[in-house]
Amino acid sequence: MLPTQHTWFSEFYQPEGVALAWTIESHLAHEVTDYQTIDIYKTTHWGHLMVIDGCVMLTSRDNFIYHEMLTHPALFSHPNPKTVLIIGGGDCGTLKEVLAHPGVVKVTQVEIDEKVTRLSERFFPELCERNQDPRAQLLFDDGLAHIQALEPESVDVIIVDSTDPIGPAEGLFGPAFIKDCHAALSHEGVLVQQSESPLLHLPLIEGIRANMRAAGFSQCETLGFPQPCYPSGWWSATVASKGGPLQPPTEARFNDAQLATRYYNPAVHAGALGTQLGLIER
């Protein structure tokens, strides 16, 4: 049991018998929306903590790794991404990273639950500081329906920044949605999906990869990275391409973009591409 002289928020990840917990100073918000329950806590050492339906979404201290790794490998896997679509991503951390790319001319974010964004604006303002960029369009709508209504081959990069594959995000892990993404992507289009833990969720990752191959993507890679606030502290993004190979950018292209990344760089990108999925469970 955890010490009782502290107030804790604990996420018990029952399927794998492991829990993560943070000491809490105060409970800042509790919202029950049409889709889910959202809580915001002030922690003692990790800044603010957002929890949806009991699952940790992000903390102020460590979200930079996830947002950088969901965004930059995908954008650099496209030769010249101009139009980007984010499905989910309501905390706007991914949006902020996408807008750091000077070549991007339009980013549409489709988050089903407006309350996630409103709470992020209040408690994670550093992630929302580019929300007023004229290139950004924030929609609050169903991502599945949005993708179906898109013109074919109209988007360069799609980023699926979802919650876990239960509840409102479940459809985002199904084959029909990935097929719709393939259709909406332009000639050299790239799709990236957050794909859970390489240590705990290999069958799920295999399912995502199978969906991508079945949809017609020619390349598919799963990139691992540390993510302290998620179960196992080891997380992944799976990237798929309609066109060319999935490679890190040249140093010149990376430097030209002038990103202020704290985790991502081309060497880290190459290392993440080296994640050896098939060997992890033995």
Add this chain to the structure above:
Amino acid sequence: MLPTQHTWFSEFYQPEGVALAWTIESHLAHEVTDYQTIDIYKTTHWGHLMVIDGCVMLTSRDNFIYHEMLTHPALFSHPNPKTVLIIGGGDCGTLKEVLAHPGVVKVTQVEIDEKVTRLSERFFPELCERNQDPRAQLLFDDGLAHIQALEPESVDVIIVDSTDPIGPAEGLFGPAFIKDCHAALSHEGVLVQQSESPLLHLPLIEGIRANMRAAGFSQCETLGFPQPCYPSGWWSATVASKGGPLQPPTEARFNDAQLATRYYNPAVHAGALGTQLGLIER
């Protein structure tokens, strides 16, 4: 609080307000030695768990990452390592990885607490399966005194596989010990030290790097990797070289070694070298 219908082992990392916990089936061993208290638990999903003085040392499920990343970057940073010294490392997981290198002719392990190795033989036999290799010498002695008594320039690689810098391992994080390591290393010698979490322990890592520079090492790099069972799930090894640059092996050299690694490979090595320490806390 964690659910009370389960039995838990929890490690509360108080300086950073975070805890990790596992559901437990049984408490297999409890030993109080001259140096520390050692506990072994059977978990529901992570195999066996070794705890020293309340801090998690390893689990059956995820120790492969730590042991591979403490061993292979250091050995491949030396042009032809023949003699290796392990300070600590009583669970023998590092020893097993070192012995996987066919060019190594002698490995000496100096663990202060014999009980750690005896318990590992019993509860982590997969890590001890090479302990009878004729190239291996297992000593149970004080690592600080052992290093001081070595002939100068007599070892190719030193691996400091210690517990946290409190208790018996404290001296292994001091400048005098690192100076002694430098003296004991051969011309192109390489030192590697487990160096805690890039997210939580940056000042400690900076101290290790300062010790290495002060001792006369010409190169020093901190390599990050996920390590699920340690606080933050993100850990590091700091490698220092007396001679050449710190680089991953060529594919040819890596393939020649025929290692059966599950996390490490040259791409992962290059990515870990890209860890951007100075930018993590901002």
